[in-house]
Each structure stands twice: as structure tokens, then as C-alpha cells.
Amino acid sequence: MLYARRGCLPKGKLKTLSKSRLQRTKPNRPNTEGATPAQIPAAHRTIAQKQLYYHHQDRPDPDETDKALIAEIYERHKGRYGQRRIAAALGWNHKKAARLMRQLGLKALIRVKKSLPPSRHGRNKGTMLHSDQGVLYRAVGYRELLARHSMVQSMSRKANCWDNAPMESFFAVLKTECFYRAGELTVDGLMKQIDDYIDYYNRERCSLKLKKLSPVAYRTQLAQSA
Missing domain, CATH: 1.10.10 (Arc Repressor Mutant, subunit A)
Incomplete structure (x- = not known):
């Protein structure tokens, strides 16, 4: 027959042969229900059980x-x-x-929330609020609002706004990293906290914009390469 010459078998005989071969070669697996991977013989573990046993071994942490x-x-x-x-x-x-x-379980403690809790009445007395001379800051309603909260208004001179962006960025970093999490501070305590932070900012804190160096290290590197 044609299928005999080509080394093939009819579809029915092929299925019968496959089933009979599976029945002859299927191993007698023990009942492993409820057993831990360590209690199951290695020859009878499934791939998932082998992976589970591998990760449950007492091995030193590589990290x-x-x-x-x-x-x-x-x-x-x-x-x-x-x-x-x-x-x-x-x-x-x-x-x-x-x-x-x-x-x-570690994460940065700064800038977790974008908004600050509302300040209590009387906490802003004598505070100086610095801004540019934008129309919003010169509005009568805004200035009256500052006066009601006993706040002093400060403004930059005209055409002197070059330092606004870098200074506002630094002030944001200073406030979030220095004293937002420090709680209630006296004036002397706040001044010491700021002095310590300025020294830390200049000498230890790496800046991603300065080739991952601190400002002093970056300036020193520039001076040496010049």
C-alpha cells in the first residue's frame, strides 16, 4: 500500500499506536497532593515544583x-x-x-505629596513673601489678603528676573529636604538646620545635572580640567 511504502500508518492505526505507546511509557507517579517540594522525590517533581523547591532552599542572598x-x-x-x-x-x-x-521597603521621604497642609491662623505673622512684579501680585485684593495674615510683601526690581528659575528651584529643594519634615523649630534651630543643609548641599548631595557630582566636586573638576 502507498502508506506502507512511505513508512506511514493510517490515521486510525496511528492514534491506536500513540495511545498504546503512552500507556506503556507513562511512569507511575506517586500521589504528591499536599506534599511540600522537599518531600517529593526529585525524579517525580513537575517543572513548577522544581522551581518552587529551588527558590525555597536555604541559600545566601546574592544581593x-x-x-x-x-x-x-x-x-x-x-x-x-x-x-x-x-x-x-x-x-x-x-x-x-x-x-x-x-x-x-525603602523610598525617598521627600516630595511624597505635592500639596502641604493648610497653615493655622496666626502662623504666618511676620512672614515675608517674595515674588516678581506680576500683575497678580500687585492686585489690590492680593495685597489686602497678605495684610490680613500679617505677611510682608517683597518684590524683585524690574528687569531683574534672571535668577528666578534657579532660585525658585533651589528654594523648593531646600524646603522639602531641609525643614518640611523637621516639625516645630525655633528661629535659632531653623538657622542651624539651614546652615547644616547648605553645607551638605554643596559638599555631599550629588546633582544629576552636574554629572552626578556635588557642586563643590563639579567646580573642582572644572578647575582642574581648565
Whole structure:
């Protein structure tokens, strides 16, 4: 017959043969219901059970040293560093830093919320509010609102707005990283906190815009390369 010459079998015989072969070659698997992967013989574990047994073995954590480095940097910078700054400080990919920080339960403590709680009545007395000479800040209603809260208004001179963007950016960093989480502070305590932070900002805090260096280190590098 044609199928015999080509080494083939009819469809019916092929199915019968396949079933008979499966019945002869199927191993006698023990009942493993309710057993842990360690209690199941290695020859009878499924792929999922083998993977589960592999991950449940008592093996040293391969990331233990890296996690210790992350925890040390996180504590040294008082929780100000997130995944990107920690990755920049260690020269890692930020995805690795994010994964290990997630396993350690660490996240940056700054800028968690975009809005601040409303201030209580009387807390703004004597506060100086600096702005440019925009029409909103010169409006009568706005100035009366400041007066009702005993706040002093300050404005830049005309055509002197070049430093607005960098200074506003720095003030935002200063407030969120320096004293927003410090609670109630006296004037002397606040001044000391700001002085300490300015020194930290200039000498230790890496800036992602300055080749991942602190401002002093970046300026020193420029001076040496000149």
C-alpha cells in the first residue's frame, strides 16, 4: 500500500499506536497532593515544583552586599535619596536600585505629596513673601489678603528676573529636604538646620545635572580640567 511504502500508518492505526505507546511509557507517579517540594522525590517533581523547591532552599542572598550599600547611603542622606540618586551614587542602573529598595521597603521621604497642609491662623505673622512684579501680585485684593495674615510683601526690581528659575528651584529643594519634615523649630534651630543643609548641599548631595557630582566636586573638576 502507498502508506506502507512511505513508512506511514493510517490515521486510525496511528492514534491506536500513540495511545498504546503512552500507556506503556507513562511512569507511575506517586500521589504528591499536599506534599511540600522537599518531600517529593526529585525524579517525580513537575517543572513548577522544581522551581518552587529551588527558590525555597536555604541559600545566601546574592544581593546582601548591595542591599547593605543601599541602606548605608539611605541612612547617611537621611532618606533624601530615592532610587535615581542612589543609583547615581553607586554607578548602578536605576532599575536595580529600585528593585532592591522595594525589597528593603525603602523610598525617598521627600516630595511624597505635592500639596502641604493648610497653615493655622496666626502662623504666618511676620512672614515675608517674595515674588516678581506680576500683575497678580500687585492686585489690590492680593495685597489686602497678605495684610490680613500679617505677611510682608517683597518684590524683585524690574528687569531683574534672571535668577528666578534657579532660585525658585533651589528654594523648593531646600524646603522639602531641609525643614518640611523637621516639625516645630525655633528661629535659632531653623538657622542651624539651614546652615547644616547648605553645607551638605554643596559638599555631599550629588546633582544629576552636574554629572552626578556635588557642586563643590563639579567646580573642582572644572578647575582642574581648565
